[in-house]
Amino acid sequence: MTTTIKRMTSPGVSLGLIAALGLGLSGCKRNTSDQLTIQNIGSDTMVNLAQAWAEAYQAVEPAVSVEVSGGGSGIGVAALLNGTCEIANSSRHLEAEEMEKAKTRYGAEAKELLVGYDALAIYVHASNPLEHISVEELSEIYREGGSVNKWSDIGVQIPGVPDEIVRVSRQNNSGTYHYFREAVVGKQADFKPGSRDMNGSKDVVSLVESTPGAIGYSGIGYRTDKVKVLNVSKTKSDPAIVPTIETTLDKTYPIARPMYFYTPPDVASHVTKYMEWVVSPEGQKIVAEKGYVPLELR
Amino acid sequence: MEWRVRLRTGRMLPKDEKMRAKRSIWKVAVEKGIEVVIHLCGISAIVFVFGILFFLAREGLPLLWKEDTTFSISKFFGSTEWYPTSMANKRYGIFALIVGSASVVTLAMVIAVPFAIGAAVFVSEFCGPKIKETLKVIIELLAAIPSIVWGFIGLTVISPLVIKVFHVPVGLNVFNAAFILALMAMPIMVSIGEDALKAVPDGFREAAVALGATRWQMIHRVLLPAAKNGLLAAVLLGVGRAVGETMAVLMATGHAINIPFVTSDGEFNWLWMFESVRTLTATIAAELGETGQGSDHYRVLFLLGILLLSITFIINFTADVIVKGIRKQI
Numbered sequence: 001m002t003t004t005i006k007r008m009t010s011p012g013v014s015l016g017l018i019a020a021l022g023l024g025l026s027g028c029k030r031n032t033s034d035q036l037t038i039q040n041i042g043s044d045t046m047v048n049l050a051q052a053w054a055e056a057y058q059a060v061e062p063a064v065s066v067e068v069s070g071g072g073s074g075i076g077v078a079a080l081l082n083g084t085c086e087i088a089n090s091s092r093h094l095e096a097e098e099m100e101k102a103k104t105r106y107g108a109e110a111k112e113l114l115v116g117y118d119a120l121a122i123y124v125h126a127s128n129p130l131e132h133i134s135v136e137e138l139s140e141i142y143r144e145g146g147s148v149n150k151w152s153d154i155g156v157q158i159p160g161v162p163d164e165i166v167r168v169s170r171q172n173n174s175g176t177y178h179y180f181r182e183a184v185v186g187k188q189a190d191f192k193p194g195s196r197d198m199n200g201s202k203d204v205v206s207l208v209e210s211t212p213g214a215i216g217y218s219g220i221g222y223r224t225d226k227v228k229v230l231n232v233s234k235t236k237s238d239p240a241i242v243p244t245i246e247t248t249l250d251k252t253y254p255i256a257r258p259m260y261f262y263t264p265p266d267v268a269s270h271v272t273k274y275m276e277w278v279v280s281p282e283g284q285k286i287v288a289e290k291g292y293v294p295l296e297l298r
Numbered sequence: 299m300e301w302r303v304r305l306r307t308g309r310m311l312p313k314d315e316k317m318r319a320k321r322s323i324w325k326v327a328v329e330k331g332i333e334v335v336i337h338l339c340g341i342s343a344i345v346f347v348f349g350i351l352f353f354l355a356r357e358g359l360p361l362l363w364k365e366d367t368t369f370s371i372s373k374f375f376g377s378t379e380w381y382p383t384s385m386a387n388k389r390y391g392i393f394a395l396i397v398g399s400a401s402v403v404t405l406a407m408v409i410a411v412p413f414a415i416g417a418a419v420f421v422s423e424f425c426g427p428k429i430k431e432t433l434k435v436i437i438e439l440l441a442a443i444p445s446i447v448w449g450f451i452g453l454t455v456i457s458p459l460v461i462k463v464f465h466v467p468v469g470l471n472v473f474n475a476a477f478i479l480a481l482m483a484m485p486i487m488v489s490i491g492e493d494a495l496k497a498v499p500d501g502f503r504e505a506a507v508a509l510g511a512t513r514w515q516m517i518h519r520v521l522l523p524a525a526k527n528g529l530l531a532a533v534l535l536g537v538g539r540a541v542g543e544t545m546a547v548l549m550a551t552g553h554a555i556n557i558p559f560v561t562s563d564g565e566f567n568w569l570w571m572f573e574s575v576r577t578l579t580a581t582i583a584a585e586l587g588e589t590g591q592g593s594d595h596y597r598v599l600f601l602l603g604i605l606l607l608s609i610t611f612i613i614n615f616t617a618d619v620i621v622k623g624i625r626k627q628i
Contacts, residue, residue: 074588097590149562162467171553172383173588173595181385188386193379193394196470196552196574199584203453203549210458213467 036270038066042076042089043175044201045118045219046259049290050089053278056286060277064270073175080262081105086271088262091118091175091219108265115278117293119243119256120180121220122230123168123208130156132231132240135184135254141165141215142180144190151213161212168204168216169195176201179257180217217255221291248293256293354607358600367594374601380555382585382595390598392605394555398472398575401558402547403540405476405571406483411533414484418491418532419517434489441485448478449549456550466572470552473571478546483536490535494528495521534617538610541579548580578602 040050047070054066076088081101094102094110102110122138124130133154140148148154150163169191170177185191198204204218209226220243223229231240234254247253261275277283284294361369368388377391421433456477457469464473498521506516522529552574561567582599589596 072588078588078590101590162465164467166468171584171588172381173585178383190381190384190386194554194556194574196468196554197576197584198553199548206453207457207470210454211461211468211470 036064036268038064038087038271038274039079039085040066040068040087040089041071041079041085043073043091043259044070045073045091045176045221046070046089048221049116049259049287049292052286052290053283056283057274057277060282061270061273064274066274072173073178074173077262080110080264083264086263086267087275090260090262091257092178093260094262102264106264106266111263111265111267113261113263113275113279114258114295115261116259116284116287116295117248117256118259119220119248119253119293120176120183120217121223121243122232122255123205123214123216123218123223123227124230125158125208125212125214126226126228127161127212128156128158128228130154130228130230132233134233134236134238134240136235138184138232139186142167142169142191142195143185144192146192158212164213166211166214167192167195168207168211168214169197170201170204170217171197171199176218180255183255183257184217219292223291245288245293249296259292351607354600354604358597358604361594361597361601364594369594369598374598378555378557380581382589382598388594390594392578392581392602394557395576395578395581395602396605397557397559398551399541399577399579401472401570401575402475402479402551402577403537405472406479406540407533407537409476410480410483410487410536413480414487414532414536415491415529417484417488418495418529419521421488422492422495423513423517423521437485437488440481443482445482445543445546446549448482448546452478452546452550460572464572466569468552468572468574470550471572471574472551472558475547475550475575475577476571478550479540479543482543482546483539486539487532487536490532491525491529494525494532497528498524530620531617534613538613541606541610541613544579544583547577548583551575551577551580553580553584578606582606 040054042050047068050066050068050070054068057064057066073088073090073092076085076090077094077098079085080088081098083105094112099109122133137148137154140146141154149165151158151165152163170180181187181189181191196207198207198216201218201222204216205222205224205227208214208216209224220229229243231242232254233240241247241253243253243256248256261278263271263275279295287294361367362371369390373389373391375391375396376393377389378394379389379391380394381387381389417433417437421430421437425433452474453470456474460466460469460471460474502520502524503516506520511519553576554574555576556574558570558573558575559567567573582602585595586599589599
């Protein structure tokens with residue numbers, strides 16, 4: 001499980017705390033130079049980005065430290081519902097059931113903030129001659145009862161490699177898995193059994209890297225030089241689209257998904273400020289730098 | 299026994315009564331306190347085991363008598379369909395996971411047992427003290443490698459090698475995981491096996507040599523039968539290690555719901571060791587973190603935990619029975 005924890009602390013933290021304590025004892029109002037922390041937990045897809053934001057925000061607002069950890073969208077949502085984080089990262093919508101739980105926990109619905117997009121890339125081995133694939137074909141490959149099991153079924157021959165398509169997928173409660181099921185496999189359908197269910201976005205890419213007959217899906221941010229990213233079309237007759245910032249923004253690339261911050265209905269002002277900064281031009285610049293797709297700025 | 303007698307008679311002496319009187323209440327209290335602590339340490343193991351059992355049962359068992367659920371115990375054991383997060387039709391069949399665990403552990407033991415016993419014999423009987431020390435250090439080093447590192451080696455080093463050497467579609471498979479598990483289980487098997495061989499009295503060896511046995515005959519006919527107990531314990535501990543291993547198998551098996559022994563045409567698959575599988579432990583590790591507390595999926599994962607506990611309990615219990623049986627024969 002790829003859980004990364006980044007702690008942002010400045011040298012003055014302990015001094016500040018001591019000062020704050022002293023002020024508190026002397027009965028003064030709480031000093032604004034208090035070290036405020038924001039717990040930011042969730043999506044494995046977004047963890048690199050969330051960390052970059054946290055680091056950059058240190059320069060903007062030294063008094064606020066953002067502590068980021070990954071684990072998966074489900075972990076973030078669970079933390080939100082348990083009240084152990086201020087912001088949950090999620091690469092999928094909150095399910096109705098989870099919204100209900102948030103309502104009972106906080107008395108109101110959890111707030112949602114769109115912070116960027118991620119193009120879901122389809123990866124194959126570098127030696128694979130395939131250049132593009134349609135969502136229809138992907139569905140036949142991944143869906144339970146789908147008709148495509150061999151590379152020759154979609155007219156591909158990889159020299160010196162067994163014909164079987166090695167399907168690489170994600171564990172069944174990851175946000176990426178949920179999105180892929182909804183967008184490609186079919187909302188009410190299930191995955192074909194026997195797919196290799198990797199436990200992290202990065203593991204998908206490294207397995208495809210070393211397996212000539214493999215196909216897998218993962219965020220475009222995890223692209224390496226040793227794998228091939230396919231162009232994707234909606235149906236077989238549509239033009240195949242390269243996953244880029246432009247094609248994601250104008251929605252021609254068919255499998256891009258939004259990334260969200262979820263927060264309790266009422267949050268402290270420093271959290272609101274952080275969220276405002278994330279969607280500001282400055283915060284959105286980092287989105288593009290990290291290989292994700294920023295919000296359209298008007 | 300002697301010390302108890304002395305203690306008891308000692309207490310009767312008037313001199314001792316005086317000594318007791320001299321001791322401060324504080325010291326007596328401390329001693330009593332320590333006694334209680336040691337007592338607690340003794341029974342804590344039992345408390346923990348029952349605590350864990352209770353916790354597992356409390357989290358897992360309610361599902362068995364829940365009304366509105368797609369879970370059923372016959373499908374739980376009999377079905378290969380594991381779709382705990384499906385939107386349309388949630389299914390909880392773990393047959394494929396059991397087969398996956400069993401196939402990986404069996405192949406791991408087939409690889410590890412001959413090597414481990416061979417290594418134990420070599421270390422205890424053949425090599426000189428210098429080589430022995432070096433070998434033991436290196437073997438123990440194997441045990442010091444964290445399992446996530448083994449998994450990483452499986453994913454990035456062994457997987458491409460397996461594809462290249464055996465010309466199979468995927469390198470994350472039963473063989474890859476079994477190979478890693480064999481290496482992981484080896485250190486404990488070698489060191490316990492070596493202890494077992496060392497425990498055979500030298501008189502046995504001398505008698506065998508005196509009767510004209512060659513070194514090989516001595517090992518084969520005298521040492522191995524005499525150390526049977528300890529060697530069996532070594533193997534079973536290795537099995538226990540392999541069944542419970544999680545992180546390395548999660549990464550090296552491919553984590554795919556699959557019965558490796560059957561081909562898509564329904565025939566026996568002779569190349570089963572090159573199929574991806576999924577184990578019980580890896581499923582819990584991959585899914586428990588993100589399930590809602592108290593959901594059916596959550597409870598099913600705890601049932602898997604209960605099943606794993608039962609399996610290891612049965613292994614240990616059989617080992618105990620066998621070892622005791624052998625002891626009686628001797």
